[in-house]
Amino acid sequence: MKTAVVRARIPETLKKDFEAAAATHGWNLSHAIRQLMNQYVAQEKEMVRRHQETLEAIEDIESGRVVDGKKVLNWLSGWGTDDEQEPPR
Numbered sequence: 001m002k003t004a005v006v007r008a009r010i011p012e013t014l015k016k017d018f019e020a021a022a023a024t025h026g027w028n029l030s031h032a033i034r035q036l037m038n039q040y041v042a043q044e045k046e047m048v049r050r051h052q053e054t055l056e057a058i059e060d061i062e063s064g065r066v067v068d069g070k071k072v073l074n075w076l077s078g079w080g081t082d083d084e085q086e087p088p089r
Contacts, residue, residue: 019032
């Protein structure tokens with residue numbers, strides 16, 4: 001894997017606190033920053049995915065592609081019983 005060097009100016013106290021927190025996991029500063037960056041990128045991707053799903057759901061609602069809530073609740077109440085039904089459409 002190709003790597004790159006990243007530089008940032010941060011308060012010295014933040015660096016010391018971050019290093020101390022990383023050390024509790026047995027991580028050096030580089031590893032801790034990689035972990036943090038991976039988590040941040042994954043979180044941002046998840047937010048974008050959820051936003052897109054929300055826009056699609058709004059479009060479904062506006063287009064009338066919805067299922068009555070009572071039908072959904074009735075369908076759910078039959079889960080795991082002998083009277084289990086097909087999902088409402």
